[in-house]
Amino acid sequence: MPPLTDDAPALPLDAQGILELAARSMFYLFSSVSQGMFLVDLSGRIVWVNEGYQRFLPDLGFSSLDQFLGRMVEEVIPNTGMRRVLETGNPVLIDLLTNKAGTFVVSRIPLRDDGGSVIGAIGIVLFDHPETTLQPLISKFALLQRDLDDARRELASQRRRSLVAAAAGDGERRSKYTFASFIGSSPAAAEVKRQARRAAQSTSPVLLLGETGTGKELLAHAIHAASSRAGGPFVSVNIAAVPDTLLEAEFFGVAPGAYTGASAKGRDGKFKLADGGTLFLDEIGDMPQSLQAKLLRALQEGEIEPLGSNKLVPFNVRILAATSRDLAAQVREGRFREDLFYRLHVLPVRVPPLRARRSDIPALVESLGDDLALRNGTPPPEVLSDAMALLAGQPWRGNIRELRNVIEQAVMRSEGQSIDAAQLERILREAGVEPAAPVQDTSAVVVAEAEDESRYLRPLAEQVAELERRAIAAAMKAHGGNKLATARQLGISRATLYGRLENPE
Ligand SMILES: Nc1ncnc2c1ncn2[C@@H]1O[C@H](COP(=O)(O)OP(=O)(O)OP(=O)(O)O)[C@@H](O)[C@H]1O
Numbered sequence: 001m002p003p004l005t006d007d008a009p010a011l012p013l014d015a016q017g018i019l020e021l022a023a024r025s026m027f028y029l030f031s032s033v034s035q036g037m038f039l040v041d042l043s044g045r046i047v048w049v050n051e052g053y054q055r056f057l058p059d060l061g062f063s064s065l066d067q068f069l070g071r072m073v074e075e076v077i078p079n080t081g082m083r084r085v086l087e088t089g090n091p092v093l094i095d096l097l098t099n100k101a102g103t104f105v106v107s108r109i110p111l112r113d114d115g116g117s118v119i120g121a122i123g124i125v126l127f128d129h130p131e132t133t134l135q136p137l138i139s140k141f142a143l144l145q146r147d148l149d150d151a152r153r154e155l156a157s158q159r160r161r162s163l164v165a166a167a168a169g170d171g172e173r174r175s176k177y178t179f180a181s182f183i184g185s186s187p188a189a190a191e192v193k194r195q196a197r198r199a200a201q202s203t204s205p206v207l208l209l210g211e212t213g214t215g216k217e218l219l220a221h222a223i224h225a226a227s228s229r230a231g232g233p234f235v236s237v238n239i240a241a242v243p244d245t246l247l248e249a250e251f252f253g254v255a256p257g258a259y260t261g262a263s264a265k266g267r268d269g270k271f272k273l274a275d276g277g278t279l280f281l282d283e284i285g286d287m288p289q290s291l292q293a294k295l296l297r298a299l300q301e302g303e304i305e306p307l308g309s310n311k312l313v314p315f316n317v318r319i320l321a322a323t324s325r326d327l328a329a330q331v332r333e334g335r336f337r338e339d340l341f342y343r344l345h346v347l348p349v350r351v352p353p354l355r356a357r358r359s360d361i362p363a364l365v366e367s368l369g370d371d372l373a374l375r376n377g378t379p380p381p382e383v384l385s386d387a388m389a390l391l392a393g394q395p396w397r398g399n400i401r402e403l404r405n406v407i408e409q410a411v412m413r414s415e416g417q418s419i420d421a422a423q424l425e426r427i428l429r430e431a432g433v434e435p436a437a438p439v440q441d442t443s444a445v446v447v448a449e450a451e452d453e454s455r456y457l458r459p460l461a462e463q464v465a466e467l468e469r470r471a472i473a474a475a476m477k478a479h480g481g482n483k484l485a486t487a488r489q490l491g492i493s494r495a496t497l498y499g500r501l502e503n504p505e
Contacts (some may be wrong), residue, residue: 035104035125039111042119044073044083053125059101061415073123078415082121085110089118096130096141100413100423103430105130149408173233173273177221183367184360188352191466192219199347200226205299207284207344208322210351213399216322217282219351224278229318232277237270240283247291248307252298255309271304274317284344285325285336296340319344350458354396354403358439361392361403368404372411381411386421389438394428406431472500 036053
């Protein structure tokens with residue numbers, strides 16, 4: 001340590017002086033390391049902006065500092081929390097702020113006079129682009145936000161359902177979607193709805209196959225609602241969400257006093273709760289092997305054995321199952337029982353990914369926007385044509401759930417009602433996705449959809465029947481419903497055409 005000399009700079013000796021020095025040093029430190037700072041007075045008016053902050057002004061919609069200074073903070077910085085700091089005098093040391101200029105990590109600190117009264121506040125942008133500087137934290141935040149949104153939606157729809165059920169004097173286990181809720185008129189969407197409608201008429205098990213977020217659960221509800229069991233309960237179990245050790249009790253129930261700690265009254269399992277209705281087994285590919293054997297036995301015998309009882313109880317339940325895994329591959333790898341697979345695979349319904357039905361994107365976007373508007377009590381967003389083209393071009397790995405998330409974020413960030421492509425590109429990049437090229441004309445995409453090869457991975461007879469149906473429908477349309485002309489064009493007899501029209505299978 002260098003020796004102190006008389007002319008070495010000295011600390012002030014009084015407490016006030018030290019405090020002032022510390023405050024000044026902190027201020028200069030923040031001013032130089034942060035991305036930007038500004039001050040508001042007690043009324044919330046912007047009174048000072050440092051040089052760093054000025055580069056955010058164009059993204060906030062200002063071309064000069066003069067336009068920004070003197071305005072109320074919430075008028076010029078959407079979603080700011082400065083007002084609350086002024087009102088409560090409590091600092092916010094770290095927060096995430098999202099608005100049209102992007103997402104930022106910010107601090108808000110009240111300024112007090114000598115008597116301790118709040119006289120203004122200082123806003124500090126600690127980091128911009130936190131998605132790169134704070135990547136792990138932001139990913140976790142995005143995940144939590146998604147879960148929270150899902151939970152909120154679920155809660156809201158549960159509330160709606162119980163209100164409807166209460167009004168009808170009914171139980172709560174009802175389906176919440178019908179086929180009308182499944183938005184889409186692309187060939188792939190029409191085909192999956194046709195298959196699902198047909199499944200609703202049958203009593204056999206249905207296996208819904210498709211990537212995550214494609215609408216398998218929605219279709220399970222719709223199948224139940226259109227089936228002869230619609231008056232009965234619709235009960236679902238998400239197998240991936242229940243710990244393996246609890247699944248058996250969840251499925252089959254627990255007999256009264258079955259084990260120490262078990263309730264004296266016992267507990268009904270989902271099979272019992274679904275009696276007379278439909279049991280939806282979501283994420284069936286995640287079922288542990290030991291339970292696969294028990295489920296198979298129950299399905300074969302039509303009876304279940306509640307935990308801790310040695311009595312078999314008959315059940316009357318229709319099974320729908322879904323998975324986003326490749327169940328056939330799991331069978332080949334010995335991870336899923338082949339006999340259970342065939343028992344469930346009676347009526348497979350393949351739910352197409354969104355990228356195989358891009359022409360449905362405009363309708364989906366409109367419906368998701370209406371949904372949001374209803375929830376937030378705002379007018380529906382207007383998705384500009386460049387934004388729609390960008391949405392139509394994305395591969396949507398998370399399918400409709402991911403699409404909804406992007407729309408929600410765009411709505412949250414935009415000040416007006418419209419959503420443009422630049423905004424969406426920013427949101428996609430922040431989520432770690434490099435935006436794919438836009439697709440201007442979604443009607444051209446219908447042709448590309450037909451080329452999606454996964455469509456061909458199903459029984460040939462089914463595909464031939466589908467092609468026949470489409471050819472007949474197109475020719476009938478072209479000839480204004482004239483059957484003779486249709487039959488001629490297709491090179492079939494009129495009797496054959498009548499036969500096909502009456503019995504399209
Ligand atoms: N065709 C559609 N029209 C409107 N909304 C849809 C459509 N398909 C799915 N959704 C919505 O997208 C979300 C995801 O759908 P759902 O939960 O049914 O998918 P999933 O295939 O069961 O997903 P996971 O495999 O992850 O459980 C839901 O909020 C659902 O309402």
